[in-house]
Amino acid sequence: MTEQQQTIDVNRGDPAYRAWLKEAVRKVQADANRSADTHLLLFPLPERWGIDLYLKDESTHPTGSLKHRLARSLFLYGLCNGWIRPGKPVIEASSGSTAVSEAYFAKLIGVPFIAVMPRTTSPAKCRLIEFHGGSCHFVDDPRRMYEESATLAAETGGHYMDQFTYAERATDWRGNNNIAESIYQQLRLERYPEPAWIVATAGTGGTSATVARYVRYMQYDTMICVPDPENSCFFDGWTRRDPQACSERGSRIEGIGRPRMEPSFVTGAIDRMMKVPDAASIAAVRVLERTIGRKAGGSTGTGLWSALRIVSEMVAEGRKGSVVTLICDPGDRYLDKYYSDDWLAAQGIDITPYTATVEDFLRTGRWPA
Numbered sequence: 509m510t511e512q513q514q515t516i517d518v519n520r521g522d523p524a525y526r527a528w529l530k531e532a533v534r535k536v537q538a539d540a541n542r543s544a545d546t547h548l549l550l551f552p553l554p555e556r557w558g559i560d561l562y563l564k565d566e567s568t569h570p571t572g573s574l575k576h577r578l579a580r581s582l583f584l585y586g587l588c589n590g591w592i593r594p595g596k597p598v599i600e601a602s603s604g605s606t607a608v609s610e611a612y613f614a615k616l617i618g619v620p621f622i623a624v625m626p627r628t629t630s631p632a633k634c635r636l637i638e639f640h641g642g643s644c645h646f647v648d649d650p651r652r653m654y655e656e657s658a659t660l661a662a663e664t665g666g667h668y669m670d671q672f673t674y675a676e677r678a679t680d681w682r683g684n685n686n687i688a689e690s691i692y693q694q695l696r697l698e699r700y701p702e703p704a705w706i707v708a709t710a711g712t713g714g715t716s717a718t719v720a721r722y723v724r725y726m727q728y729d730t731m732i733c734v735p736d737p738e739n740s741c742f743f744d745g746w747t748r749r750d751p752q753a754c755s756e757r758g759s760r761i762e763g764i765g766r767p768r769m770e771p772s773f774v775t776g777a778i779d780r781m782m783k784v785p786d787a788a789s790i791a792a793v794r795v796l797e798r799t800i801g802r803k804a805g806g807s808t809g810t811g812l813w814s815a816l817r818i819v820s821e822m823v824a825e826g827r828k829g830s831v832v833t834l835i836c837d838p839g840d841r842y843l844d845k846y847y848s849d850d851w852l853a854a855q856g857i858d859i860t861p862y863t864a865t866v867e868d869f870l871r872t873g874r875w876p877a
């Protein structure tokens with residue numbers, strides 16, 4: 509064997525690629541450095557209850573949803589793992605919000621972006637993806653999003669980002685100004701700085717996993733509740749401890765509720781789950797607008813409904829404290845859905861009894877049995 513044959517050296521560290529990578533990571537980090545934190549708003553409750561309800565307003569991120577945090581983390585993870593390459597597309601399976609944020613980051617670093625989404629995704633979100641230079645690829649059956657994304661990646665030589673697998677691990681759950689650390693920082697001067705409950709809905713499950721892990725890591729007593737919409741298997745899978753749980757139809761509450769137990773949905777970290785009717789989510793989000801003057805998406809209503817039920821239990825027990833939930837994205841993306849009475853009628857959704865439940869509760873402190 510010659511000396512040359514003894515040394516086997518495969519060098520993939522092309523200097524031009526490393527220079528591109530460095531610049532791409534700098535651009536993503538610089539975007540974070542230019543961004544301000546999101547507000548923690550108060551939802552007014554009767555003073556006599558001694559309970560404070562907060563909404564972490566994630567709709568104020570540059571791309572309008574809590575997915576801005578996730579997209580940043582996924583891009584850094586994909587870049588640093590060598591998965592995202594110059595000139596090659598990033599592909600994502602999404603119900604829309606993640607794709608809007610990822611299209612923004614793809615444009616920032618100059619790679620093409622393709623969103624694979626259910627055909628029922630709101631047109632406003634599709635327009636935003638295209639506004640940020642991405643393209644939309646629709647599937648009729650939401651359960652086919654994953655396969656279709658993997659196929660597109662194989663055909664184009666691109667990278668399938670796969671938020672449903674990587675959301676929980678791409679985010680730094682120990683801190684680094686993740687959503688949980690930010691909430692606790694912002695509660696520091698409040699009368700109840702350690703919330704009794706944090707309520708987070710689940711699409712990938714990444715947000716609830718990050719919040720729950722941070723709470724445990726910091727040794728807080730806060731409990732984590734994940735409310736789940738209709739047509740999602742998360743509630744059944746969590747209740748029955750069944751990782752094979754599935755559902756036949758897609759969720760009507762965009763962004764949350766999944767037909768399969770997603771890898772990022774970390775069941776062991778969740779203290780409680782609640783099944784919330786879609787009509788209740790929509791009633792709650794409309795009450796939110798009348799109460800604080802802001803329109804939000806359907807998943808915000810799912811979280812708010814659940815948070816108000818928890819507040820009602822605290823009132824009944826005479827317990828004081830604070831509860832936190834999230835404004836996940838803005839309502840102007842859903843004017844022809846959750847804010848359209850025609851859409852509600854076409855879906856056979858009657859929000860009247862749920863609206864009465866919330867309004868009566870806010871007046872009397874009693875939640876119907």
Ligand SMILES: Cc1ncc(COP(=O)(O)O)c(C=O)c1O
Pocket residue numbers: 573574575603605606675709710711712713714715716762763764805807808836837
């Ligand atoms: C509007 C909206 N709300 C809530 C969520 C839930 O977030 P997560 O994916 O972290 O579970 C999503 C996720 O797609 C979303 O798009």
